[in-house]
Amino acid sequence: MQIRAAILSAPNGRFQIETVELDPPADGEVLVKIAASGVCRSDWRVAIGTAPKPMPMIAGHEGAGIIEAVGPGVSRLAPGDHVAFIWAPACGDCFYCNGGKPNLCGTFTPLLATGLQADGKSRIRWKGEPVHILAGLGAFAEYAVLREESCLPIRRDIPLELAAVAGCAVATGVGAAMNTAAVRPGASVAVFGAGGVGLNIIQGASLCGAHPIIAVDANEAKLSLAKEFGATHPLPSDDAAISRIRALTGSRGADYVFEAAGMPALQEVAFRALRPGGQLTLVGTAPDDSITGLPAAKITRSELTIRGSFYGSCNPQRDIPRLLNLYAAGKLKLGELITRTYRLEQINEAYADLVSGVLARGVIVY
Numbered sequence: 273m274q275i276r277a278a279i280l281s282a283p284n285g286r287f288q289i290e291t292v293e294l295d296p297p298a299d300g301e302v303l304v305k306i307a308a309s310g311v312c313r314s315d316w317r318v319a320i321g322t323a324p325k326p327m328p329m330i331a332g333h334e335g336a337g338i339i340e341a342v343g344p345g346v347s348r349l350a351p352g353d354h355v356a357f358i359w360a361p362a363c364g365d366c367f368y369c370n371g372g373k374p375n376l377c378g379t380f381t382p383l384l385a386t387g388l389q390a391d392g393k394s395r396i397r398w399k400g401e402p403v404h405i406l407a408g409l410g411a412f413a414e415y416a417v418l419r420e421e422s423c424l425p426i427r428r429d430i431p432l433e434l435a436a437v438a439g440c441a442v443a444t445g446v447g448a449a450m451n452t453a454a455v456r457p458g459a460s461v462a463v464f465g466a467g468g469v470g471l472n473i474i475q476g477a478s479l480c481g482a483h484p485i486i487a488v489d490a491n492e493a494k495l496s497l498a499k500e501f502g503a504t505h506p507l508p509s510d511d512a513a514i515s516r517i518r519a520l521t522g523s524r525g526a527d528y529v530f531e532a533a534g535m536p537a538l539q540e541v542a543f544r545a546l547r548p549g550g551q552l553t554l555v556g557t558a559p560d561d562s563i564t565g566l567p568a569a570k571i572t573r574s575e576l577t578i579r580g581s582f583y584g585s586c587n588p589q590r591d592i593p594r595l596l597n598l599y600a601a602g603k604l605k606l607g608e609l610i611t612r613t614y615r616l617e618q619i620n621e622a623y624a625d626l627v628s629g630v631l632a633r634g635v636i637v638y
């Protein structure tokens with residue numbers, strides 16, 4: 273079938289809207305009619321070449337849609353099912369999956385790196401050439417053929433544009449607070465970077481009962497949004513931020529500090545906000561070749577914990593339905609995250625808005 277898709281043909285930051293040819297799903301694959309896909313920074317890194325990927329490629333790694341057809345051997349999904357996309361599919365039967373850490377399952381990692389399907393082919397062609405897909409998804413298109421493991425069935429009463437962001441920014445941010453750090457009630461929290469992920473760390477910390485919850489960001493609009501998501505003390509990111517965090521935490525520093533931007537320089541600032549015995553969780557993904565400089569002696573003397581959080585340490589099968597239930601119960605904000613929706617044809621405008629910092633989350637709707 274012929275579909276419209278946003279293609280990256282060179283790492284120049286330009287998406288081209290093109291008509292491409294999509295094959296039917298093969299063994300273990302499904303055809304999804306995409307309803308919405310989130311505008312996320314990880315795709316932008318691919319678009320500008322700081323995270324190099326094979327091209328031509330269809331990016332887009334967060335999304336939701338409705339199953340239109342299933343290939344042979346698909347058992348968990350049927351046409352009509354509403355699904356959220358999972359950009360880190362898990363095999364369900366390896367050391368990590370069996371150990372309750374499916375976010376670390378590496379079974380599909382080599383396959384996803386190729387941007388192709390299990391048989392080494394692409395299901396998409398453009399001008400006769402195979403097109404790669406990002407994260408096994410390629411969500412910036414009207415339809416996608418995906419592995420069954422990349423789709424999570426969800427309840428049908430959740431608007432699909434909200435389910436699209438739940439699968440990435442929300443699972444990553446809320447999961448970092450709830451799963452990775454396991455923030456305790458009454459604990460003090462400081463979050464550096466209040467974008468899509470940071471706002472969700474804030475709302476995760478709020479759900480955990482933390483207080484105070486301090487948000488640090490250079491962008492004033494993001495700070496006022498941070499308050500809506502549960503931040504008790506929004507602080508501009510200036511030289512005084514660390515001393516103000518100390519003043520708010522009994523002169524000690526925060527129990528839990530999070531860095532959501534993936535910037536080594538900001539990680540080093542966030543480190544200084546920790547109390548002795550505190551825990552710094554690095555949530556934002558820094559550029560592949562970057563290095564963080566943290567004062568080694570202080571880590572030892574103050575018994576500090578530095579840890580990474582990948583995909584919010586989440587088990588998507590368990591956590592995404594749980595997040596959607598919290599949303600349905602009025603306890604989790606999703607709609608407030610979406611600053612603006614775009615049509616696929618407006619994708620370059622959407623990324624210009626992302627880069628200029630005016631979006632908490634932008635979503636492309638089909």
Ligand SMILES: [Zn+2]
Nearest residue numbers: 312314334440
């Ligand atoms: Zn994302």
Ligand SMILES: [Zn+2]
Nearest residue numbers: 363366369377
């Ligand atoms: Zn596994």
